Amino acid sequence: MTYANPLRDPQDRRLPRIAGPCGLVLFGVTGDLSRKKVMPAIYDLANRGLLPPGFSLVGFARRDWADQDFAQIVHDAVKEHARTPFREEVWKQLSEGFRFVSGDFDDDAAFAHLRHTVDELDQLRGTGGNMAFYLAIPPAFFGNVVGQLKEHGLSDPGPDQWRRVVVEKPFGHDLESARELNQILDGVFPSGSVFRIDHYLGKETVQNILAMRFANNMFEPIWNANYVDHVQITMAEDIGIGGRAGYYDGIGAARDVIQNHLLQLMALVAMEEPIAFDARSLRIEKQKVLKSATLPARLDLTTARGQYAAGWAGGEKVQGFLDEEGIKKTSTTETFAAITVNVETRRWAGVPFYLRTGKRLGRRVTEVAVVFKRAPHLPFAQTATEDLSQNALVIRVQPDEGMTLRFGSKVPGTAMEIRDVNMDFAYGGSFTEASAEAYERLILDVLLGDPPLFPRHEEVELSWKILDPVIEFWARKGKPEPYDSGTWGPESADKMLARDGRTWRRP
Amino acid sequence: MIELTDTNSSRIAAELVRSRIRAGSPAMGMVMTLVIVAPEEDAAEAMAAAKRASREHPSRVLGVILGDARGAAQVHAQVGSGDGWGGETALIRLKGEVVKHAESVVLPLLLPDSPVAIWWPTSAPADPAADPLGALAQRRITDSAAVPRGKSTAMLTQCRSYAPGNTDLSWTRLTPWRALLAAALDQHPLKVTRAKVTAERISPSADLLVAWLSDRLKVEVTRRNSDGPGITEVSMDTREGPIRISRADGRLATFSSPNRPDRPVALKRREVPALLAEELRRLDEDDVYAEVAARLVKLRSKK
Numbered sequence: 001m002t003y004a005n006p007l008r009d010p011q012d013r014r015l016p017r018i019a020g021p022c023g024l025v026l027f028g029v030t031g032d033l034s035r036k037k038v039m040p041a042i043y044d045l046a047n048r049g050l051l052p053p054g055f056s057l058v059g060f061a062r063r064d065w066a067d068q069d070f071a072q073i074v075h076d077a078v079k080e081h082a083r084t085p086f087r088e089e090v091w092k093q094l095s096e097g098f099r100f101v102s103g104d105f106d107d108d109a110a111f112a113h114l115r116h117t118v119d120e121l122d123q124l125r126g127t128g129g130n131m132a133f134y135l136a137i138p139p140a141f142f143g144n145v146v147g148q149l150k151e152h153g154l155s156d157p158g159p160d161q162w163r164r165v166v167v168e169k170p171f172g173h174d175l176e177s178a179r180e181l182n183q184i185l186d187g188v189f190p191s192g193s194v195f196r197i198d199h200y201l202g203k204e205t206v207q208n209i210l211a212m213r214f215a216n217n218m219f220e221p222i223w224n225a226n227y228v229d230h231v232q233i234t235m236a237e238d239i240g241i242g243g244r245a246g247y248y249d250g251i252g253a254a255r256d257v258i259q260n261h262l263l264q265l266m267a268l269v270a271m272e273e274p275i276a277f278d279a280r281s282l283r284i285e286k287q288k289v290l291k292s293a294t295l296p297a298r299l300d301l302t303t304a305r306g307q308y309a310a311g312w313a314g315g316e317k318v319q320g321f322l323d324e325e326g327i328k329k330t331s332t333t334e335t336f337a338a339i340t341v342n343v344e345t346r347r348w349a350g351v352p353f354y355l356r357t358g359k360r361l362g363r364r365v366t367e368v369a370v371v372f373k374r375a376p377h378l379p380f381a382q383t384a385t386e387d388l389s390q391n392a393l394v395i396r397v398q399p400d401e402g403m404t405l406r407f408g409s410k411v412p413g414t415a416m417e418i419r420d421v422n423m424d425f426a427y428g429g430s431f432t433e434a435s436a437e438a439y440e441r442l443i444l445d446v447l448l449g450d451p452p453l454f455p456r457h458e459e460v461e462l463s464w465k466i467l468d469p470v471i472e473f474w475a476r477k478g479k480p481e482p483y484d485s486g487t488w489g490p491e492s493a494d495k496m497l498a499r500d501g502r503t504w505r506r507p
Numbered sequence: 508m509i510e511l512t513d514t515n516s517s518r519i520a521a522e523l524v525r526s527r528i529r530a531g532s533p534a535m536g537m538v539m540t541l542v543i544v545a546p547e548e549d550a551a552e553a554m555a556a557a558k559r560a561s562r563e564h565p566s567r568v569l570g571v572i573l574g575d576a577r578g579a580a581q582v583h584a585q586v587g588s589g590d591g592w593g594g595e596t597a598l599i600r601l602k603g604e605v606v607k608h609a610e611s612v613v614l615p616l617l618l619p620d621s622p623v624a625i626w627w628p629t630s631a632p633a634d635p636a637a638d639p640l641g642a643l644a645q646r647r648i649t650d651s652a653a654v655p656r657g658k659s660t661a662m663l664t665q666c667r668s669y670a671p672g673n674t675d676l677s678w679t680r681l682t683p684w685r686a687l688l689a690a691a692l693d694q695h696p697l698k699v700t701r702a703k704v705t706a707e708r709i710s711p712s713a714d715l716l717v718a719w720l721s722d723r724l725k726v727e728v729t730r731r732n733s734d735g736p737g738i739t740e741v742s743m744d745t746r747e748g749p750i751r752i753s754r755a756d757g758r759l760a761t762f763s764s765p766n767r768p769d770r771p772v773a774l775k776r777r778e779v780p781a782l783l784a785e786e787l788r789r790l791d792e793d794d795v796y797a798e799v800a801a802r803l804v805k806l807r808s809k810k
Contacts, residue, residue, distance in 0.1 A: 003696035005689060005692045005693055005696065006692070006699070006723045006724050006725075007685070007688055007689040007692050007720075007723050007724070008689050008692075008693075009723070009795055011794040011795055012685075012794075012795040013789060014679075014682045014685070014785070014789075014793075014795075015682065015685055015686050015689055016682075016686055018686055018687075018689075018690040018693075020690075020693060020694060021694055046773065047773070049683050049686060049687070049773065049774070052690060052694070053687075053762040053770040053771070053772040054762075054767075054768070054770040087758075087773065087775065088758075089758040089759035089771075089773045089775060090773040090775075092759060092771055092773075093759065093770075093771045093772050093773045096770075096771060123768075124768055125768060125770065126764075126767040126768055126770065128694070
């Protein structure tokens with residue numbers, strides 16, 4: 001008979017899900033990702049009481065450090081970046097489980113040491129043989145690391161144990177490299193144990209897209225080509241590439257953002273209702289959307305790309321992309337990318353999805369705007385509705401998370417005059433200590449083994465299939481058009497929509 | 508804050524709208540109405556707690572201070588929004604005859620459609636659901652540990668008069684303990700043969716924990732006294748040995764279990780705003796609390 005925990009009751013929804021005994025091995029300890037996101041998220045999880053007693057964190061890097069040095073790095077990262085207040089008792093619980101292993105990714109002795117450390121933690125801390133390996137390192141090293149994990153028996157869980165691997169974008173730079181990467185990972189870990197973190201999918205608002213669409217009755221009837229004119233998905237950053245030239249040059253905006261975040265957002269907006277809110281059902285529906293997505297025939301008319309030029313952004317003088325340190329003057333890497341995607345289903349036929357992303361744009365914002373068709377008939381004088389444009393439903397992903405409805409309303413006064421107004425909803429909950437940040441949620445899901453929010457390799461490959469032709473087309477022809485920093489992108493982006501008789505929203 | 512003296516509900520409502528417009532944001536994003544009923548001396552602290560909770564749950568917060576019921580009826584109010592509130596607020600002082608008809612002041616001020624929660628930060632009516640103000644709310648939050656005298660009796664009284672929607676912050680305080688205990692049995696899938704709860708002599712939370720454990724584990728649960736603070740130790744005996752969580756300082760606990768090394772685990776006593784925010788997260792009936800309340804009444808009647 002299976003054991004049913006008497007203290008658990010499905011009715012008891014106060015009890016949070018606490019991960020079982022486990023630990024995490026972090027590769028790439030000194031990187032930005034580890035220090036700004038992963039370490040603070042682990043602390044915040046502990047602070048919320050969501051980590052198991054005995055949770056252990058092992059750092060692995062090519063540094064000559066002792067455990068205390070590593071603890072100091074984590075301490076500084078937590079103090080600086082954690083969202084919840086620093087509490088000595090939480091730190092004490094966590095820091096007893098810190099270990100550091102020094103070595104290269106091809107160093108057998110170091111991995112033997114890691115193996116020893118992991119076994120030791122099982123004994124001393126009761127991690128139960130459950131380990132997640134977080135690869136916060138460039139993908140070029142994945143092969144080495146997972147190979148070493150396999151060789152030293154770190155990838156094989158014992159009975160009733162798990163071993164999981166966590167990777168971050170980029171998941172390759174085209175379909176072929178993505179497949180290679182997947183083969184490397186899948187060769188060692190079963191696909192259910194590979195967690196690809198797309199931190200956008202951990203965001204409250206992104207999950208709220210599903211709640212809004214499938215828990216309500218008032219949006220579904222208009223969520224189709226009969227009423228929707230087009231959809232704009234924007235992810236804009238006001239910063240430049242900063243010190244990330246090495247990563248960014250040759251990758252560019254489309255690979256960096258569209259392939260993962262924007263196509264995932266598109267899938268959530270466009271998908272049919274899943275039969276259940278579980279990982280498999282969601283994945284099936286998302287894959288259907290990605291499979292039915294096509295590019296228009298003329299890529300020269302339906303895509304746009306640009307590079308930011310020197311100028312003034314938000315009151316600061318900034319340099320152009322080609323002047324950034326580490327970028328060649330001849331670089332054709334785009335810092336702005338916009339594409340048109342058609343979803344060939346009954347629901348969306350004839351409704352273009354415009355996806356755009358860029359650096360050094362007007363402001364930092366991510367949003368999904370569903371723009372509706374105009375009313376088929378307006379019983380008003382033409383002068384009354386001149387200020388009336390199309391209704392829109394805007395899902396604001398960040399910052400200022402929430403939703404905006406844009407519709408026409410009468411301007412107060414004696415004349416009949418109709419103009420666009422906004423109705424905003426912002427849920428306060430997404431800004432409080434009590435609600436988890438995206439990384440926290442995702443790391444907790446890794447430890448719980450709950451994968452609904454992680455894209456599987458099928459989705460990654462399907463996304464590359466959509467994007468590859470655009471990137472190949474761009475590589476063959478021309479180069480990115482310069483745009484002034486602090487604006488909303490190159491002229492070609494505006495022309496691209498103008499050809500369809502539409503304009504970009506100012507987000 | 509705008510002071511309204513000798514006022515009534517419709518003038519308070521009008522002032523709420525005006526203050527919203529003055530704050531420059533006429534949109535209403537509030538998700539519920541929270542009514543707080545407190546004596547004058549506790550009102551300020553309770554409103555401060557509600558202010559922090561309002562960041563997670565933007566609400567219209569109505570503080571109601573019931574004064575002396577003798578004499579002519581008087582309604583005074585302080586109305587405001589913004590200033591760190593995730594919604595808007597009115598602190599209403601009642602004196603004289605109207606004290607017995609407080610619901611007539613509150614009813615017109617409830618937000619349309621959205622749910623109503625009521626919170627008595629200190630003393631609460633013996634039967635909150637039958638209270639005229641309590642009857643307006645879906646969620647009735649009491650705090651037996653905060654009554655000035657007779658905390659254990661207060662807890663029992665609340666359990667006796669349990670009605671769907673009632674809850675007590677003594678129960679909320681237990682969530683981290685319960686989460687840890689449940690996680691312990693996830694890790695050690697063993698039958699518990701007996702359990703023991705050690706806490707300071709008067710602790711409504713400990714009483715509820717005993718009731719919860721005996722209700723779920725179907726074994727005898729004993730209660731021991733310590734100097735606190737709060738609950739200091741819970742142990743569950745299994746055939747492999749005891750599973751024990753002990754917390755001497757109200758902050759850091761030690762988790763011991765069979766065949767495993769002892770581990771420290773943070774288990775901090777939470778402040779009222781955090782408790783209130785947890786309470787407001789779910790507004791439907793808490794079935795588990797209902798069972799625990801019934802169990803507590805049963806355990807007491809045996810004695």
